[in-house]
Amino acid sequence: MKKEDTVMLISAEGFEFVIDKKAAMVSQTIRNMLTSPGGFSETEHGKVTFPEISTTILEKICQYFYWSLQYASGKETEFHIEPELTLELMMAANYLHT
């Protein structure tokens, strides 16, 4: 994966998740962060930090991004979520507008 096609999402604990830009754009919030004019560091460096999202949740979110792309291209499967994650995941998803 080329550098320009990826973004890095950093969780509260500091874990860095490198994913395709296209996948990250599934989240409206991230899309706005990366595309808004104004010279934000996110745009420049392609790194977004989420100090309130924990690692497990962020990982699940990245999985969702890829699943979503897959779904849109026709391959419809089920996205499994561990129940104990659900509440937090929902809050994170609400924040990320996804």
Next chain:
Amino acid sequence: MTVLRSRDISSTAKPELSQASTPRNVVAEPVTPPKTSEFVNPSLKDVCTPKLDVLGSEIGFGVGAGSVMVSESGNVRRVSARLVKKAGESVGIGNGKRKKVEGTSLACVNTRNLKRRGSDMKLGVGSSDGNTDANIVSEVSKDSNDGDFMELLEDSAVVEDSASAARLEFGCDLIHSVRETRDIGQCKKKSSMDTKALGPESSEKDKLEKGFLSLRSGKRVPQREIIDIRIGGDSVQGIQHSKNGGTYCSDDVPVKSISEAKSDTTTRGRVSIEGKGKMKLNSEASPSSGIETVKLNIENVNGSSGSGVDQSAPNAVLPDEVQVRGTNLSEIDTRSAHRARFRNFARRNASRFAHFSPREEFGGRAHDVSGTDVTPETSNGIEDWPGPFSTAMQIIKDRETNRNGGKHGGSTDESEMVELKWIPKNHGSCRHQKQVPSLQDICLSILSSNADAVTSLDFVPDALRHKICWFLCDNRSMDGHFLELLVHDTPTEIRLRDCSWLSEEQFVKIFGGCNTSKLTVLQFDQGGGCMPDYVLHSTLARLPNSLPALTAISLKGAYRISDAGLNMLASAAPSLKSVDISQCPLLTYEGICSLASSLRFVLRELYIDNSHGIDAMLILPALQMIGNLEVLSVAGILTVSDDFVSEFVSTHGSRMKELVLADCIELTDSSLEVIGDKCPNLQAIDLTNLRKLTDISIGRLANGCQAIQMLKLCRNSFSDEAIAAYLDVNGAFLKCLSLNNMIQVSRLTALSLARNCKNIRSLDLSWCRNLTNEALGLIVDSCLLLEVLKLFGCTQVTDVFVDGHSNPQVKLIGLKMTPVFKHIEFPDFLLGPLRYPSTSL
């Protein structure tokens, strides 16, 4: 106010002119000056021979005036009054009367003269005309000053005397007006002939001439309007002026009478000359519809052109008119007397006028729809009613007429083209694009199925809590456990739309230990089973101030709550701004009154839908006591009457943002008239099932409530044109529209929706079976912000529309071939306590 748009325009154009021409206008008020002029001229010929002709021309004029007047009933009356008085008044009219009168007299005189001479009244017709003109001119010149008109009047009076009694019966005014028209026409002729016999200020003659001339040359007369305007410049002007002068065209009435009197001959004469589409219509109608034709013309003038006619005519005529009028300015008092008479006259004859005058379009319709008793209201309302709505209606009607008759090339083309042309561009391709379920939705569904596993809702924002509760209530898996989680640790908002599962003991237990000090929103709908009065003591209303922050409470369906319980709640929550106590049958007016008195400074929203124990008239004083009420919902309360609405609105009208009057079947047009007048800030109104309402109501709403974003109509009897006209006027701001079960909705509304409602988000066209696939396709492809389109019961819709439309985000609900959505309407989970939050608290 836009009594007469035309008037405003002309007056702005030439204020002084209007002044001068007031008298003339007064008389000739007709909105359709062109018509009159035409009438005058051609009718002159006709007039010459029979008296009727004279009248006819007069009538034509008058009609023009009349029609204009119709809109302003005052004018009408005035004219008729004048006519009635005739001799006696003519003098008075001439002098002090409004210029209108003078104008009329002038016209009358002229006509007479023409008649007498048997000269061709037409423009530039032989020497006889010249003679006539001369006479007229002289008369005119004489009348240029105050006295002149009088003379003219007298002359006309004389003529009138000789005229048929019929004329008289209708009142001198008509005759006068007719005469005036004639005169004006004459004047025009004269002016053309005599060249500047009339000096600009010296006499109206000049003005007339100029007016005439200018009219002739200027064909500024609104094209739509009749050619008459051009010909009868003066008359038109006269009308214009009258309009400018703010005279109302009472001519409608008088005109009518005149036309009635001699409709046959005159109308025909006039009609033939008209040559315009509208006029032609008249001609066809002539014998009996002489008046009608005139009216139509007038309508045309009024309606379609509205401004058009006025503009053209006044421009041309104004200078002259003004001058002429100037001389006779002092008729105001007489005028008011006349006005009163005209009013009566109008009232008597309103139905006839109503059918044709643009303003009274609705009156007529109302008449048809709701019976004669509506007519007087209509005529009363008409005078202060003209506005954007009536113009829109007129335009639509004209378009339809043109479409049908092919009379006006321009507009016909337009309408033909606007004819629902919609080609499905999309061939189902965008349907295939699946909507990816959002992560939130997936989580929600999992949560709702596993609610019992949730151990804590701390840190979950309120919006999400509400969402979860919503789905849980849906699944009926809401239980005490979750409720405990919700109330745990000083909740701020609790929204439960279904508490029917809750038992009394549970309620006491759960809420007994709840720290309600920060609770701002409590929605406890359908909680009747668990909330009798005595329970409140130990739970919500523990202490007088136990709910200090509570801003909104909803106890919909709390069927065991009585007035005492309500009192307890009110004392416990002194800062309540929104109270929803719908479907609480035990509540009576006493409860509401005490609620109102304790919350009178803070309460903003009150919902008492279907709480049938409450008598509307008895709570009216309490409601009027509430200072800041902005939302009132009284759906289903049958005691809500027109009196209630009018009194309520007179106190609170300027603040009202939402009124739900669904199922208050006793309401009639008068309520909507009051609402239209007094509620300029109204944003949402629900008129479901109000069958007594007619097009007048929607017209009033269009003219008066320009801020409406949510309109709910269901099973009302508004016509297709009326709804289309409403959308033309107010469609731009509309976000949510329901035309459920409005079976008369069809092409016109669809066109209007597509053209105007660019901001609409939610549209309900269920049971509108007259909407074709093309209509719906056009709507959906034009309203790009549309999210939800409900089409229940629309069996006429096929895949052509469903697969062919190219709006990617619209959700079609209710058709056989669309998916069944689990939820049609989600509440706005982010909504705060108040539906219309304001900056000031």
